[in-house]
Amino acid sequence: MATTVTLRELTHRAGSLVDRAHAGEVIMITRNGRPWARLVPELSQTGSDYLDQLLAEGRVSSPTADFSDYTVPAATGEWRGEDAAEVISDQRDDRL
Numbered sequence: 001m002a003t004t005v006t007l008r009e010l011t012h013r014a015g016s017l018v019d020r021a022h023a024g025e026v027i028m029i030t031r032n033g034r035p036w037a038r039l040v041p042e043l044s045q046t047g048s049d050y051l052d053q054l055l056a057e058g059r060v061s062s063p064t065a066d067f068s069d070y071t072v073p074a075a076t077g078e079w080r081g082e083d084a085a086e087v088i089s090d091q092r093d094d095r096l
Contacts, residue, residue: 002025002028003028005017005027006029007029007036010039023041
């Protein structure tokens with residue numbers, strides 16, 4: 001859970017709040033009672049290290065399906081839909 005501070009508090013305690021964010025804490029900044037911004041720690045880890053950390057903390061979960069054999073369909077380069085200019089022209093004709 002993020003610590004919540006007002007924008008006014010941030011201006012008075014910026015140094016200590018930045019230190020807390022650097023230590024790993026997320027600071028939610030509110031303005032007029034509404035969430036306005038977040039002060040978060042810098043990501044110094046690689047993507048896979050960060051994902052491992054999120055998994056360990058329970059903030060994300062591993063996929064439940066096996067996507068190892070999934071392949072992306074190859075693009076044919078051929079457009080099989082309607083021509084955009086024709087669609088727009090037809091719509092304009094309908095209004096006249």
